[in-house]
Amino acid sequence: MNVLHFIQSFFSNEAHWHGYDGIPQRVWEHLQYTAGALAIAAAVGLPIGLVTGHTGRGGNALAFVSSGARALPTFGLLVLMFLWLGLGIVPVMFPLVVLAIPPILITTYEAVRTLDPSPVDAARGMGMSEGKILFQVEVPAALPLILSGLRSATIQIVSTATIAAYVALGGVGRYILDGLYQRDFEKVAGGAALTAVLALLVLVLFWAVARVAVSPGVRRRRTA
Numbered sequence: 001m002n003v004l005h006f007i008q009s010f011f012s013n014e015a016h017w018h019g020y021d022g023i024p025q026r027v028w029e030h031l032q033y034t035a036g037a038l039a040i041a042a043a044v045g046l047p048i049g050l051v052t053g054h055t056g057r058g059g060n061a062l063a064f065v066s067s068g069a070r071a072l073p074t075f076g077l078l079v080l081m082f083l084w085l086g087l088g089i090v091p092v093m094f095p096l097v098v099l100a101i102p103p104i105l106i107t108t109y110e111a112v113r114t115l116d117p118s119p120v121d122a123a124r125g126m127g128m129s130e131g132k133i134l135f136q137v138e139v140p141a142a143l144p145l146i147l148s149g150l151r152s153a154t155i156q157i158v159s160t161a162t163i164a165a166y167v168a169l170g171g172v173g174r175y176i177l178d179g180l181y182q183r184d185f186e187k188v189a190g191g192a193a194l195t196a197v198l199a200l201l202v203l204v205l206f207w208a209v210a211r212v213a214v215s216p217g218v219r220r221r222r223t224a
Contacts, residue, residue, distance in 0.1 A: 003189050006185050006186045006188075006189035006190070007186075007189045007190060007193045009186045010175075010186040010187065010189060010190030010193070011023075011190065011193075013186070016190070021174070023194070025170070026170055026171060026172050026174055026175065026194070027172060027194065027198070029164075029169070029170035029171045030158070030161055030162075030164075030170075030171035030172045030173075030194075030198065031198075033089075033092060033093070033096065033157075033161045033164055033169075033171055034096075034154065034157045034158050034161055034198075036089075036093060037093055037096035037097050037099075037100055037157050037161070038100060038150070038153060038154055038157055040093065040097045041096075041097045041100035041101045041104055041153055041157075042104055042150065042153075044097075044101055044104075044105075045100075045101045045102075045104030045105040045108060045149075045153075046104060046108055046146070048062070048105060048108075048109075049062070049104065049105045049106070049107070049108025049109040049111075049112070049146075049149075050108055050112060050134060050138075050139070051134075052109050052113075053108060053109040053110070053111065053112025053113040053138075053142075054112055054130070054133075054134045054138060056113060059109060059113065062105055062106060062109055063106070065102075065105075066101075066102035066105055066106050067102075069098050069099075069101060069102045070102050072095075072098060074095045074096075074098075074099050074160055074163065075095075075163060075166075077094060077095035077098060078091060078092065078094075078095045078163050078166065078167065081094050081095065082167050087167060087168055088167075089169070091167055092161070092163065092164045092167060092169060095160075095163070096157050096160060096161060099153075099156055099157065099160055100153035100154075100156060100157050101153075103149045103152040103153045103156070104149045104150060104153050105149075106149070107145055107146065107148060107149025107152070108142075108145075108146050108149055110145065111142035111143075111144075111145030111146050111149070112134075112138050112139075112142045115138055115141050115142055116141075119137050119141070120133055120137055120138065123136075123137045140215060143210075143213060143214050144210060144214050147206055147209060147210050147213070147214070148206075150206070151202065151203070151206040154202045154206070155199050155202050155203070158195065158198045158199050158202055159195060159199055161173065162176055162177075162191070162195060165177040165178075172191050172194040172195055172198070173191060173195075174191070175187040175188065175190050175191030175194070176188050176191035176192060179191060
């Protein structure tokens with residue numbers, strides 16, 4: 001039996017669409033982990049990236065911190081947090097947040113720092129405050145790259161949130177872990193397929209957000 005047959009069998013099994021272990025429930029749990037980790041990572045990474053990009057200070061420190069965070073093993077962090085805090089959502093959130101902060105932080109910094117300085121200088125010449133320059137001039141122009149950092153972080157979270165199953169939580173990783181334990185390869189293939197589908201949906205979602213949030217003028221400049 002090939003992988004496609006396993007996937008087809010998994011999704012065609014009506015039992016997989018109902019109950020606490022049904023696909024809707026597991027996908028909902030997975031999305032909750034993803035949204036929670038992304039919200040925390042964005043709350044940390046976006047303000048720091050915007051301020052450091054605007055001022056031009058702290059770029060080397062950001063690069064050092066981001067490189068160190070990327071070097072940390074996600075599963076190792078999960079195990080350490082589990083041993084320290086026991087069962088719960090925090091041992092899962094912590095490694096996912098650590099995983100997501102670097103792409104948000106660095107991309108936001110670079111997005112603001114590498115902008116054409118002419119509009120910024122013109123805004124200062126008009127007497128705009130630094131806060132207004134940041135949010136009314138720099139952020140709209142840097143938004144495509146900022147969204148790309150958020151998109152990259154979200155895909156990484158979606159792909160990695162399967163680790164929640166290792167500390168007795170849910171999500172689509174439950175199918176992978178339980179399937180391996182039970183030697184039920186339909187479940188393994190189904191869980192992997194669901195993870196891939198969620199990652200693809202993230203790409204579509206951010207494409208749609210960019211179409212709505214990014215001004216046509218900025219899009220034209222990026223494609224020119």
